[in-house]
Amino acid sequence: MKAKIRDTRGDRVFNWLNLAFWIIALGIVLYPLYLILIASVSDPDAVMMGRVLLKPVDFSLIGYEAVFQHRDLWNSYANAVIYTLGGSALSLVVTMMAAYGLSRRFLAKGLFNFLIVFTMFFTGGLIPTFITLKDMGLYNTRAIMIIINCVSVWNLMVARTYIKSTLPEDLYEAAVVDGATHFVYFFRIVLPLSGTIIAVLSVYYGVARWNDYFTALVYIRDRAKLPLQTILREVLASLTTSTSSDAFFSAYANDTKGMTDAIRKAAVAKYCCIVVSTAPAVLLYIFMQKYFVKGVMIGSLKG
């Protein structure tokens, strides 16, 4: 045991100030999220009057009702699930394969490395990419929503660094002596030992796809194929609060006083939309959080 040197007075002041700083910072980070949560289960009038500040006022699930009755929204929700699961699975497989490849020495590695890194710094741009893919018949297909953005160079480099720094070279040599080829080594040894980085990549890829609205804005025309975020944009991110997005919900109000009711509903329904659409991404992160800090840190330290 070594003797512990006690904090000086100045250090203790610093610690208290630092703690105070972080309590305020946490408030700034978490309060807007909390506000959305409590507004989503409050009475519309209280929300519109700005009375919902610290806890739900006149608890009501009217907003969630409106959201659950909304067919367009659920259709797009289903689309988003398909695009996210399909796209992330594809991304994971392709990225891990390439990451292993790049972690080894082989002929003309420099050339391949260059070809991949170059795409980070120079791209065709929105319109040439759009025209190229359209000419290939990918416009307005579900396929493009799954294969576009398949490999992120950044993620690829993180995965390569992870494989390089966690799997010792001796392991590879021992496997080779036992007659393992690259395929065998990759599937039987590298993949089973890469759980952490696979978890991290699935969060990265999954969340990026779930949250993407721009791809569909450019590449999808049929409303039936739109993902959640693109539909959400119509509901949330528009100035015309009292026209388009309220009409969006009023289409499902069929009684006589439906219109005013719909406007009230829409006021909370927006908060409910945020909760319903954001929960999967945030929950995924919180579930994977254990792997996260470790995996990201190993992968991001340049090897």
Add this chain to the structure above:
Amino acid sequence: MLMELSFGKKRGLDHWLRGIGVRLKTDWQIYVLLLPALAFFFVFNYRPLYGIQIAFRNYKAAFGVTGSAWVGLKNFRDFFSSYYAPRLFANTFLLNLYGLLWGFPLPIFLAILLNQLQHKRFKSFTQTAIYVPHFISTVVMAGMLYLFLSPTNGIINHLMGTSTYFMIEPRWFRSLFIMSDLWQHSGWNTILYLATLSSINPEIYEAATIDGATRVKKIIHVDIPHLLPICTMMLILNAGSLMGSNTDKALLMSTSGNTPVSDIIGVYVYRMGMEKAQYSYTSAIGLCVNLLNFVMIMSVNWLSRRVGETSLF
């Protein structure tokens, strides 16, 4: 088996070719593993590079990329002589510059302070919590701004007793854009710096404590010097995209009122290209910006290699 290639020695072409043969015998599987990723980059990144030529043509869908007539630099001239060009460049540059001035130092500052938190569980809770906003989509972020800042129902206007049209008045656009970015991503952006701080040898801190260094002194003389290389790298990366556009977000936050400042290059390209189908004209703009960004990142990289020792490549 690992066969070393001996390029330098005088062994002759024959030996060299045999060496390649031996390598390919084991390495072909690596190429197979790389193939899907390379195919993806070829289709989504390299084929569009070939499509850039429409910037020099008058693209008509019926004639295709190679069948449309050449027009030389007409599209570029049209853009640079238009009323919009100076405004677009200024808006894009200023939005990024202000964003960088706030967004670059804040995560470093946060990482240093977070690293100093003594209570282990509070520290890990804080770390988990400040990453959460990063997982919120851009659409929801913009939606939150519209909701909280609404002149009639928004909580901000309620609390201040005002009815400011935050999302319409041009003078609010940049502040809101940058503040919401800070809220969403500063926490997340501490990761790299925290990783660097946690890799510092604890003996250095112990030695400093024995020498009577206070916490503030340790930050100045241990933490900051250790962070400098990674800071330089991040600065290079950020400076290289000063003319880039966060089109996703600007598009969501742009309203009829704030276009004088919210009109940035990416938004203009999207509006003119996708909504008005001016493919050649917008490809020309895109090409200019790409070249500009490319030159910028290369020169910042060159500069930092000359001045300091850090560089990306």
